[in-house]
Amino acid sequence: MNNKKLTVSHAPFWHDGDSLFKKNLNFIIALLPAAIFGVLQFGAPALGVLALSVSCAMLWELIINAVSKRPFTIGDLDAALIGLLFGMMLPAVTPWWLVVVGTFVAIFMGKMIFGGIGASPFNPALLGMAILMLSWNMFFDFDTAYVNYDFDFTALAPLVAVKFQGAATDLFPLSALFMGREVGAVGAVFSLGLIIGGIYLILRGYARWELSVSFIAGIVITAFLFHLVNPESYAGPWFHLFSGYTMLGAFFLITDSSSSPVQRIPMLIYGLLAGFMIILMRNIGSYADGTILAILLVNVVSPLLDNIRPTALGKDMSNA
Amino acid sequence: MREMLSMIVVLTVLASVSGGLLAAVKSGTELRIEEQVLKFQKAPAIESLFSDVTNDPLKERFNLETGETTIQIFPGKMPDGSMAVAFETLGKGGYGGDIGLMVAIDMDKDQLVGARVTTHAETPGLGSRAKDDLTFVSQFNDKSLDTNLALKADNGTISAISGATVTSRAITRAAIEAQTLYNDLKPEIMKQIQ
Amino acid sequence: MAQSLAKEFTKGLWAEIPPFRLVLGLCPTLAVTKSVENGIGMGLATTFVLVFSNLLISLLRNVIPTKVRIACYIVIIATFVTIVELVMQAYTYPLFLKLGIFIPLIVVNCIVLGRAEAFASKNNPVMALADGLGIGIGFTLSLASLGAVREILGAGTITIWGGSPIFDMSNWFHPFTFMVEAPGAFAALGLMLAGMNLIGKK
Numbered sequence: 164m165n166n167k168k169l170t171v172s173h174a175p176f177w178h179d180g181d182s183l184f185k186k187n188l189n190f191i192i193a194l195l196p197a198a199i200f201g202v203l204q205f206g207a208p209a210l211g212v213l214a215l216s217v218s219c220a221m222l223w224e225l226i227i228n229a230v231s232k233r234p235f236t237i238g239d240l241d242a243a244l245i246g247l248l249f250g251m252m253l254p255a256v257t258p259w260w261l262v263v264v265g266t267f268v269a270i271f272m273g274k275m276i277f278g279g280i281g282a283s284p285f286n287p288a289l290l291g292m293a294i295l296m297l298s299w300n301m302f303f304d305f306d307t308a309y310v311n312y313d314f315d316f317t318a319l320a321p322l323v324a325v326k327f328q329g330a331a332t333d334l335f336p337l338s339a340l341f342m343g344r345e346v347g348a349v350g351a352v353f354s355l356g357l358i359i360g361g362i363y364l365i366l367r368g369y370a371r372w373e374l375s376v377s378f379i380a381g382i383v384i385t386a387f388l389f390h391l392v393n394p395e396s397y398a399g400p401w402f403h404l405f406s407g408y409t410m411l412g413a414f415f416l417i418t419d420s421s422s423s424p425v426q427r428i429p430m431l432i433y434g435l436l437a438g439f440m441i442i443l444m445r446n447i448g449s450y451a452d453g454t455i456l457a458i459l460l461v462n463v464v465s466p467l468l469d470n471i472r473p474t475a476l477g478k479d480m481s482n483a
Numbered sequence: 484m485r486e487m488l489s490m491i492v493v494l495t496v497l498a499s500v501s502g503g504l505l506a507a508v509k510s511g512t513e514l515r516i517e518e519q520v521l522k523f524q525k526a527p528a529i530e531s532l533f534s535d536v537t538n539d540p541l542k543e544r545f546n547l548e549t550g551e552t553t554i555q556i557f558p559g560k561m562p563d564g565s566m567a568v569a570f571e572t573l574g575k576g577g578y579g580g581d582i583g584l585m586v587a588i589d590m591d592k593d594q595l596v597g598a599r600v601t602t603h604a605e606t607p608g609l610g611s612r613a614k615d616d617l618t619f620v621s622q623f624n625d626k627s628l629d630t631n632l633a634l635k636a637d638n639g640t641i642s643a644i645s646g647a648t649v650t651s652r653a654i655t656r657a658a659i660e661a662q663t664l665y666n667d668l669k670p671e672i673m674k675q676i677q
Numbered sequence: 678m679a680q681s682l683a684k685e686f687t688k689g690l691w692a693e694i695p696p697f698r699l700v701l702g703l704c705p706t707l708a709v710t711k712s713v714e715n716g717i718g719m720g721l722a723t724t725f726v727l728v729f730s731n732l733l734i735s736l737l738r739n740v741i742p743t744k745v746r747i748a749c750y751i752v753i754i755a756t757f758v759t760i761v762e763l764v765m766q767a768y769t770y771p772l773f774l775k776l777g778i779f780i781p782l783i784v785v786n787c788i789v790l791g792r793a794e795a796f797a798s799k800n801n802p803v804m805a806l807a808d809g810l811g812i813g814i815g816f817t818l819s820l821a822s823l824g825a826v827r828e829i830l831g832a833g834t835i836t837i838w839g840g841s842p843i844f845d846m847s848n849w850f851h852p853f854t855f856m857v858e859a860p861g862a863f864a865a866l867g868l869m870l871a872g873m874n875l876i877g878k879k
Contacts, residue, residue: 264853272864276871298855327645449646490742497749501756508760512767519770604777 183280187240189369193360194247194415200356201349205255205312209349212257213250219266220246227275241280245269248288248415251350252408252455254308261302265291285462286419292455305346316344321406322451325398332398340405351411354404361414370418373430378413379404381438389446397446408454409441416454422462429468437461525555528585528599529569533559540569545675547668554664558676565591568672571601572664574657578649579604582613584657588628588665590672598623598658603650610650619644619651623658628665632658682807689811690818696866697819697873699812701787705779706820707862714837716824718772719779720817722765724810726757726783731797731809738798750793751784758783788816827865831857 202210224242228235237243249269253262269291277283296303305320312318319328321335339345343353351357364370386400403409408416417423417437424433437457444453526541533540540557547554557569569587582603587596600614613619622641626632633639633655636648641658643651665672693699696706705723709715730753734741741749762780765773773780783789792812797805828835831854833847855861 260851294855294860297858297860298853299851486742486744490745493741494745494748494752497752501752504756505759508763512763515767516763516770519767523770523774602774 183239183241186369187244189364189367190244190415191240191247193364193369194251194350196356196360197343197350197353197411198247198251200343200353201251201255204343204352205309205349209255211259212253212255212262212349213247215259215262216250216253216266217243217246219263220249220270223267223270224275227271231275233279236279239280241274242270245274245288245291248350248411249291251411252288252292252348254303254305254347255349256308257302261295261299265295268294281421283421284466285459286416286422289416289455289459289462293459296455305348309346314344314346318346320346320451321402322445325402326445326451332402335402335406337401337405340402345406347406348408348411351408354410357410357414361410364414364418370414371423371430373427374418374423374434375413377431377434378417378438379434381435382409382413382442383438384435385439385442386446389442403442403445407445407452412437412441412454412458416458417461422465424465424468426469426472429465429471432471433461433465433468436464524583524601525557525571525585528571528601529557529559529587531599532569532585532587532597533557533567535562536560536567537562547671547675549664549668556672556675559587561589561596565589566676567596568665568676569596570661570664572657572660574653574655574660576649576656577603577605577653578610578647582650582653582657584654584661586623586658586661586665588661590669590676593628595623595626595628597621597625598654598661600654605647605650610644610647612644612647613650613654620654628662632662682804685804686807686811689808689813689815691815693812694815694819695788695812696816697870699788699791700870701791702816703866704782705786706823707859707866709776709779710820710824710827710862710865711831711857712828713821713824713835714772715775716820716822717817717837718765718769719776720813720820722761722776722780723783723786723789723816724813725761726754727789727792727813727816728806728809729757730754730789731792731805732802734793734797735800735802735805741798746798747790747794750790754789754793755784788812823862823865823869826869827856827861830865831855831861 198213202213221237221242224237225235228237246266246269249266250262253265269287272294273285273287273290274280274283302308304323306318306323309318316339317324317334319334321332321340324334325332335345341354343355345352361370361375365372365375382403383400386398386403389397390399417434424430437460440457440460441453444450444457450456521541529540536559538558538560540559544555544557547556554570559567559569561567567587567589569585571583571585574582574584580603582605583601584598585601586598588594589596598620599617600620603611603614605611605613623632626640631639632641634641634643634648634652636643637652637655639655641651641655689695691698696702702723705719709719730750733753734750737749737753758781761783762773765776765780792809796808800808825835829844829846831852833845833850833852834842835844836842856865
C-alpha cells in the first residue's frame with residue numbers, strides 16, 4: 164500500500180513552464196526601456212543609483228543566505244529584480260547609504276525574513292521604499308533633489324506641484340508626462356517605456372493582465388469622479404495616470420506574484436481597490452503620491468480576497 | 484451562605500482599605516503634583532510669553548471660578564507699564580486628544596501678547612511642530628481681540644500648519660475659547676489685580 | 678528552598694523573560710519604548726506593581742474566596758497602580774507626561790494579572806516576591822533594550838534623565854525615524870524575538 168500523502172496548496176495553479184530565472188530576466192528586460200531613459204535624462208548619478216541598488220540587493224541576499232545557512236538563491240535574479248525596481252523608484256541623486264539601507268530593508272525585512280521568494284506578503288521593493296519614505300522624507304522631495312539640474316521642461320514634480328503649490332495641470336502637458344519629460348524617480352518618469360515593457364510581460368504571460376487593467380481602471384474611474392465633482396481642485400484622470408509612480412505600479416509593482424491574489428475576480432477587485440486608494444491618498448490624504456502605500460495596503464488585503472474562490476467539488480454537500 | 488458572606492466581607496474590606504490608602508497618598512502628593520504641573524507645563528510657556536515682564540507671574544498667580552471650572556490666572560506687568568494676563572485653555576479635538584494653549588492678553592490694549600502650546604499628544608514631526616516650531620503660534624502675536632482667530636479655511640485669519648490641519652484647528656479653538664473667556668472674566672480679573 | 682527561590686527569581690531574567698519569552702504585556706512594550714528612559718520608567722513602574730501585588734495576593738491567598746478572586750486581584754493591582762501614578766506625577770513629572778495613559782493601563786497588563794493568578798495565588802509570599810521581582814526586572818531589561826535599539830536607530834542618541842546624551846552619533850547619522858514610529862516598534866520587537874530564538878535554539 165502506498166500511504167504517502169500528497170499535500171497540495173489550494174488551486175488554481177499557474178505555470179507556464181519557465182524557470183524563475185527566465186521570469187525574472189524577462190521582468191528585468193521589460194524594465195530596461197524605462198531605466199535606460201531615466202539614465203539618459205538624469206545622467207550618470209541615475210546609473211550609479213541603479214547599479215548600486217541592484218548590486219546591493221544581490222549582496223544582501225548573499226549575506227543573509229550565508230548567515231542563515233541556506234542555499235544561495237541570488238542565481239534566480241529575484242534579488243536583482245527587487246534591487247532594480249527599488250532603484251527605479253528613487254530620485255537620481257539619492258545618497259549611497261540610503262540605497263544600501265533601503266535594499267537591506269527590502270531584501271531582509273521584505274523578503275528573506277518571510278522565507279524567501281514566493282513567501283512574502285508584501286512587495287519587497289515597496290516595503291523598502293515605504294520604510295525609507297517614512298524615515299527620510301526629505302530625500303524623496305523631487306524638487307530639492309533635482310535643484311542643480313537644468314531641464315527643458317517644467318522642473319517641478321507634477322503631483323507635488325498640483326497638490327501643494329497650486330500649479331495648474333496645464334504646466335504638465337500629457338504628451339510630456341507620457342514621454343517622460345517630467346521630474347520624478349529614475350525609472351518611473353518614462354510612461355511609454357513602462358507601458359511597452361508591461362505589455363511585453365503580459366503578452367509573454369509573465370504578468371497578469373487582470374491586475375494591470377483593473378488597477379488602471381480603478382485610477383481612471385476614481386480620478387474621473389473626483390474631477391467631475393470639482394474640476395478646480397482635483398486633476399483629471401489622465402494626469403494621474405501618467406505622473407508619479409502610477410505606470411511603474413500598474414505593470415511592475417502590483418503584478419508581483421507572491422503578494423497578489425490568484426483568482427480572476429479577486430485580482431480584479433484587488434487592482435480596482437489599489438487604484439481607488441491611490442487617488443484617495445493623492446486627493447484627500449497628506450501625501451503627494453500614494454502609489455507605494457496604496458499597493459502595500461492592498462497587499463495586506465490580498466489573502467482575504469483569495470477567499471473568494473470556487474467551492475471545491477463535493478465540499479458543501481451535507482449528505483454525501 | 485458562609486461563602487457568600489466571606490465574599491462580601493473580603494471584597495468590602497479590600498476595597499475600603501485600598502480606598503483609604505489611596506486617599507492618604509493622594510492628599511500627600513497633591514501639593515507637589517500641582518507644583519510639578521506648574522513647573523513643567525505652564526512655567527516654560529509663561530516665561531516664553533512674558534519674557535520681559537517686571538514682576539513674577541508665577542508667584543502672583545490667582546484662581547478664578549468660572550461656572551464649574553477654576554482657571555489659574557498669571558498676571559504680568561509689561562515693560563511699557565500695561566497689565567497683561569496669561570491663562571490656559573484646552574482646544575478640543577486635536578489629533579491625539581485635547582491641546583493645552585497658554586494665551587497671554589494685554590489688558591490695556593485688549594490685544595493678544597501671544598500664545599504657546601503647553602500640552603499635546605500630536606504626531607511627532609507633524610502636529611508636534613505646533614509646539615516646537617514657533618512660526619504657527621507666533622501668528623497670534625499682537626492680534627486684536629476682535630480678530631477672528633479661526634483658520635483661514637474656516638474664514639478666519641490663521642494659516643494652518645501644512646500637513647497638520649486637525650492640530651491647527653484644535654489650537655485655534657483653544658484661542659477662540661480664550662477670547663470668550665477673557666471677555667467674560669475681564670471685570671473680575673480687573674478687580675483681582677487692583 | 679534557597680535553590681528554588683533563586684530559580685523563581687532567575688527564570689524571569691531569561692527563561693520566561695517578558696515580553697520576549699512570555700509574550701505578554703505587548704501594549705506598553707510597543708507603545709512606550711521610544712527611548713531607553715521611557716522603557717526603564719515603564720519597567721520600574723510595572724515592577725513596583727508586580728512585586729507588591731504578588732506579595733499581597735500571596736499573603737491573602739487563603740483568605741480570598743475563589744469566586745471573587747479576580748475582582749480582589751484587580752482591586753489590589755489597581756490600588757498599587759494608582760499609587761505609582763500619583764507618585765510619578767509628584768516626583769518624575771516629565772517622565773509621567775511621556776508615559777501618559779500607559780501608566781494607568783498597567784492595571785490591565787497581562788503580566789501582572791497573569792503572575793497573580795498563575796503564581797502568587799499558589800505560592801508562599803517569599804516565592805511570590807522572588808517571582809515578581811524576577812519578572813519585573815526582566816520586563817525592565819527588555820523594555821530598556823528595546824528602547825535602546827529604537828532610540829539609537831531612530832534618533833541616533835541615548836539620553837537618560839535630561840542632561841546631555843550619554844551616547845551620540847547624530848552628527849554623522851541620519852536618524853532612521855521609522856524605528857521610533859509605531860510600525861518600527863513591531864519590526865524591532867519581531868527582529869529581537871527572532872534574534873533571541875536564534876540564540877536560544879543552540
